[in-house]
Every structure is written in C-alpha cells, then in structure tokens.
Amino acid sequence: MADYDYDVLVIGAGPGGYVGAIRAAQLGLKTACAEGRETLGGTCLNVGCIPSKALLHASEYFEAAKGGAMAKMGIKVTPELDLDVMQGQRKDAVSGLTGGIEFLFKKNKVDWLKGYAQFKDAHTVEVAGKTYTAKNVVIATGSSVTPLPGVEIDNAKGVVVDSTGALELSAVPKKMVVIGGGVIGLELGSVWRRLGAEVTVVEFLDQLLPGMDMDVRKEASKIFKKQGMTLKLSTKVTGVEVKGKKAKVTVEPSKGGDAEVLDADVVLVAIGRRPNVDGLGLDKIGLELNQRGQIETDHDFATKVDGVWAIGDVIPGPMLAHKAEDEGLAVAENIAGLTGIVNHDVIPGVVYTQPEIAGVGLTEEAAKERGAVKVGKFPMLANSRAKTNHEPDGFVKVIADAETDRVLGVWCIASVAGTMIAQAAQAMEFGATSEDIAYTCHAHPTHSEAIKEAAMAVTGKPIHI
Numbered sequence: 001m002a003d004y005d006y007d008v009l010v011i012g013a014g015p016g017g018y019v020g021a022i023r024a025a026q027l028g029l030k031t032a033c034a035e036g037r038e039t040l041g042g043t044c045l046n047v048g049c050i051p052s053k054a055l056l057h058a059s060e061y062f063e064a065a066k067g068g069a070m071a072k073m074g075i076k077v078t079p080e081l082d083l084d085v086m087q088g089q090r091k092d093a094v095s096g097l098t099g100g101i102e103f104l105f106k107k108n109k110v111d112w113l114k115g116y117a118q119f120k121d122a123h124t125v126e127v128a129g130k131t132y133t134a135k136n137v138v139i140a141t142g143s144s145v146t147p148l149p150g151v152e153i154d155n156a157k158g159v160v161v162d163s164t165g166a167l168e169l170s171a172v173p174k175k176m177v178v179i180g181g182g183v184i185g186l187e188l189g190s191v192w193r194r195l196g197a198e199v200t201v202v203e204f205l206d207q208l209l210p211g212m213d214m215d216v217r218k219e220a221s222k223i224f225k226k227q228g229m230t231l232k233l234s235t236k237v238t239g240v241e242v243k244g245k246k247a248k249v250t251v252e253p254s255k256g257g258d259a260e261v262l263d264a265d266v267v268l269v270a271i272g273r274r275p276n277v278d279g280l281g282l283d284k285i286g287l288e289l290n291q292r293g294q295i296e297t298d299h300d301f302a303t304k305v306d307g308v309w310a311i312g313d314v315i316p317g318p319m320l321a322h323k324a325e326d327e328g329l330a331v332a333e334n335i336a337g338l339t340g341i342v343n344h345d346v347i348p349g350v351v352y353t354q355p356e357i358a359g360v361g362l363t364e365e366a367a368k369e370r371g372a373v374k375v376g377k378f379p380m381l382a383n384s385r386a387k388t389n390h391e392p393d394g395f396v397k398v399i400a401d402a403e404t405d406r407v408l409g410v411w412c413i414a415s416v417a418g419t420m421i422a423q424a425a426q427a428m429e430f431g432a433t434s435e436d437i438a439y440t441c442h443a444h445p446t447h448s449e450a451i452k453e454a455a456m457a458v459t460g461k462p463i464h465i
C-alpha cells in the first residue's frame with residue numbers, strides 16, 4: 001500500500017472542514033487542513049455568522065434603548081452610537097474565535113497548510129507550491145456570494161457591497177437598498193435599520209424567506225414592515241448605477257411593468273450563495289458537478305472518486321454552518337471506519353432578526369403534499385414570559401402526521417426562537433409525537449412553553465388561548 005503524508009487532508013477550515021479535521025485527529029488519523037485565508041473558521045467565523053451576530057446583538061441593545069422598549073420597563077436613556085466601538089467588538093469576537101480554532105488545531109495536532117489547495121490527482125494536492133499526499137481528501141470549501149449580473153460589488157468603496165462589505169461599513173447609511181429578502185438581507189438590513197438607516201428590501205418573489213413555512217413568511221413580512229423596513233416584494237432589480245458615493249437602483253415588477261428608481265447610499269446584494277469549486281482542479285480527478293454546481297456524494301459523504309469526500313456548502317442541502325459541522329463529524333467517523341450519520345430531515349434553520357425566526361422539518365405546505373396533517377398554533381402574545389418581556393410578536397406552529405401524530409415540522413417566531421427550536425429538533429430526532437411534546441414538563445415561565453401549548457393545540461386542547 002502506498003505511503004501517504006496524511007491519512008486525511010481537509011480542504012477548507014470553515015465549520016465543516018475544521019470540525020472534520022479535529023474529529024479525524026481525535027480518532028487517531030494523521031490530519032492536515034489547507035486554508036488560504038489568514039485566519040481559520042471560514043466564512044462563518046470571519047465574515048458570516050459570528051460578526052453578523054456581534055452587530056445584531058449590539059444593534060438590538062441600541063434599538064431597545066432608542067426605540068422605547070427599555071422605557072416601557074422604566075429605563076429612560078438617550079443612546080449615542082459609537083460605531084467604531086461597535087465595530088471593534090465585532091472584530092474582537094472574530095479574532096477571539098478564529099484564534100481559538102488555531103489553538104484547537106495545535107492541541108489536536110492538526111497541521112494547518114497555509115494556502116489554497118488544488119488537486120494534482122485524487123491523493124495529491126498542491127498548497128502554496130508544495131505537494132502533499134493523503135489517503136483521504138475532504139472537500140469542504142464552502143460557498144461564496146452569488147453575483148447579480150451587471151452589478152459590480154466593491155466592498156472597499158462601500159457603495160455596492162455583499163455581506164462582507166455590509167459588516168464593515170464605517171458610517172450608518174442614510175438609505176440602504178437590500179437586493180434579496182432572504183436570511184442575509186433581513187439580518188444585515190435589520191442591523192443598519194436599527195442604527196438609523198432607511199432600509200428598502202427588494203425581493204423577486206412574492207414573499208420573503210423562500211423555503212420557510214408560508215404562515216411564517218407572511219408573519220415575518222408584517223413584523224419587518226411594522227419595524228419600519230420598506231418591502232418591495234415581487235420586484236426585480238434591472239440595474240444599479242453608481243455615481244461617486246451614491247447609487248441609483250432601478251427596479252420593476254418581477255412580471256414586468258413600470259420601472260422605479262430607488263436612491264441609495266449603500267446597496268447590499270444578498271441573492272444567495274454558490275459552491276466554491278473554482279480552482280480546485282476537479283477536472284484532474286474526474287469529479288463532475290451537478291446542474292446546480294454542487295458536488296454529489298453518497299450518504300457517507302463519499303464522492304464518486306475513491307478517497308475523495310465532500311461536505312458542507314459544496315454539496316446539496318441547506319447552506320448552514322451547523323449542517324456542515326455535523327457533516328464534518330460524520331465524514332471523519334466514516335473515514336475512520338465508524339458510522340457517521342447526518343439526519344438531513346432534521347436540520348434547524350434560524351434567522352437572527354428580532355424576533356428570531358426558526359424552523360425544523362417540513363413546512364405545512366410540504367407536509368400536506370405527503371399526506372394528511374394536523375396543525376397546532378400558539379401565539380407568543382399568550383405566552384406569559386413573552387408578554388411580561390414586552391415581546392408580543394410571533395407564534396409557534398407544530399405540524400404532525402394526522403394518523404400517527406408524529407411531528408413533521410415546528411416553526412417559531414419569538415425573541416428566542418433560535419434557542420427554542422433545539423428542543424423541537426431533538427424531539428423530532430427521537431421520533432416524537434405532538435403528544436410527547438405536550439406531555440413533557442416545560443419550565444414556567446419560559447418562551448418554550450409556547451411549543452408545549454402549540455403541541456397541545458394539535459389535538460385542540462391548549463390552556464392559555
């Protein structure tokens with residue numbers, strides 16, 4: 001048998017790649033991870049989940065102080081924004097966490113190969129001019145922003161930006177136009193709206209947040225409008241013209257009609273992400289992409305090429321850090337001869353706006369396509385903790401199979417929906433029925449009681465409505 005430099009070489013140190021590399025090393029495999037960025041952690045830690053949450057959290061405090069939520073509780077303050085300090089704590093959050101991964105690599109003896117990797121053959125990759133051989137190579141290269149044809153992104157200039165540029169603005173724009181009413185548009189649009197920008201979201205489809213339950217999408221639109229965002233649904237962007245530090249965004253109804261021009265100081269392009277496969281040399285190993293530009297794998301995350309595996313945003317499924325992490329664990333275990341499994345039917349998704357929007361499993365629409373369902377809903381207004389905290393918006397919805405009562409999906413809009421959804425995911429992972437959730441004792445007073453009550457509502461017997 002050939003001698004290799006490594007048992008496992010992971011390409012990419014995002015949440016999928018670094019977790020996979022650490023697990024492989026923990027399982028006794030000699031492991032390296034190639035990463036060309038100057039810090040580990042990929043998009044999520046450097047320019048995605050973590051910095052956006054740092055700004056979302058800080059701007060939420062600012063709005064609570066400014067917008068009257070604190071005054072309702074007897075705390076009267078007139079806040080002053082120090083954007084440099086707010087941006088500084090964002091950078092600190094990122095450097096603390098990316099540095100933490102470097103520490104974990106050293107602790108677990110994962111070699112960081114600094115540079116972008118390219119296949120020479122299925123067991124040989126080149127990184128920064130050096131070649132390394134590995135018995136197994138895991139592609140975990142993530143994704144990057146989908147460009148909008150004809151619209152040039154220039155994060156340094158700061159007028160037409162992507163999510164990375166929108167994190168780094170040095171001043172609050174007076175007017176911001178967000179192209180795309182998905183997760184990034186709503187999270188980063190919320191940050192700058194809270195800090196004082198007039199935000200207009202232009203969405204091609206007739207509703208925000210595609211892929212989520214329709215009740216949730218409609219409620220989300222109502223909430224964002226109430227918060228002061230302007231939503232232009234069923235609208236497409238036909239051009240963006242930049243003059244100096246300003247932009248003019250031309251939009252028209254998606255199905256055609258009269259054009260309108262929107263003025264903007266900042267335009268955020270957030271119309272989705274696409275897998276990072278360019279420059280990997282996949283042609284050298286004969287690995288083809290599917291029609292969506294993704295790498296296909298089997299249930300174990302093995303590609304068609306022997307010894308080459310793939311996980312995270314480059315393979316089909318939701319582009320979510322936690323999905324990639326679980327796949328990282330699973331692929332390492334499979335390489336080590338154990339049984340690594342990810343249940344793709346139970347992957348929670350969270351939009352970290354305020355209130356948060358979260359879901360796991362099927363939407364009501366998708367569940368109905370498969371057969372008869374029972375649905376229970378409970379408004380957060382009737383949840384004692386949410387009411388006490390002045391958080392009236394949102395609801396919980398539990399969707400169960402009409403015959404077996406097995407829970408098929410749970411959707412929440414609530415201040416802490418991202419935390420609440422974990423119990424729903426765990427219940428579904430264990431194959432719970434709505435009755436199982438309804439008969440589980442939930443601590444009082446907590447937001448999570450709304451999940452219990454929605455589960456009780458599946459059979460028509462909630463207490464507090």
Ligand SMILES: NC(=O)c1ccc[n+]([C@@H]2O[C@H](COP(=O)([O-])OP(=O)(O)OC[C@H]3O[C@@H](n4cnc5c(N)ncnc54)[C@H](O)[C@@H]3O)[C@@H](O)[C@H]2O)c1
Pocket residue numbers: 148179180181182183184185187202203204205208209210235236237270271272273318319320349350351352
């Ligand atoms: N909290 C989170 O979990 C989180 C946060 C950020 C990003 N992400 C992930 O990153 C990925 C990218 O996020 P995103 O928000 O860019 O994509 P998205 O797919 O969530 O939303 C993009 C939106 O843009 C719309 N759109 C597409 N083309 C358009 C056009 N020409 N004009 C107007 N609207 C258009 C789509 O209909 C869609 O609503 C997603 O997969 C998302 O799951 C997740």
